[in-house]
Amino acid sequence: MTDTILCKRCKKDKTKLAKPPFRNELGGTIYGQICSGCWDEWLTHQTLLINHYGLDPRDSKSKEFLYQQIESVLLNDKDGQDIDTSQKGDIEW
Ligand SMILES: [Zn+2]
Structure with a gap:
């Protein structure tokens, strides 16, 4: 059985997660909305x-x-804490 959802982030019908990633409300939200x-x-x-x-x-x-980053970036498509531009030199890849 393939379980798909209309993903809120990529806006496509994609495979859903096998289970909620967290045992809380946010985990359930991600499970229900994110591929x-x-x-x-x-x-x-x-x-x-x-x-x-x-x-x-x-x-x-x-x-x-x-969790806050997940809510704003993953679920609401807002800019998160920017780690790619202003402080680029500090990131250890
Ligand atoms: Zn997706």
């Missing part, structure tokens, strides 16, 4: 954010920051 391809892209971006800001994903403040 697995876009989620994979987000995870790559998130790794950059974590490295750039030196975040500890187990830390609740870091988690909150990442």
Whole structure:
């Protein structure tokens, strides 16, 4: 059975995630609106954010920051914390 959703981010019918990525409301929202391809892209971006800001994903403040980024960037297509332009030299690739 292929499970597809109309992804809010890429606006295409794509494969949905196998399960919600988080056990909270946001996880359910992502599961219901974002395709697995876009989620994979987000995870790559998130790794950059974590490295750039030196975040500890187990830390609740870091988690909150990442959740906010997911809401604004992934779900609402807004500009997130910009890690690509002004502070480019600081990013460890
Ligand atoms: Zn998508």
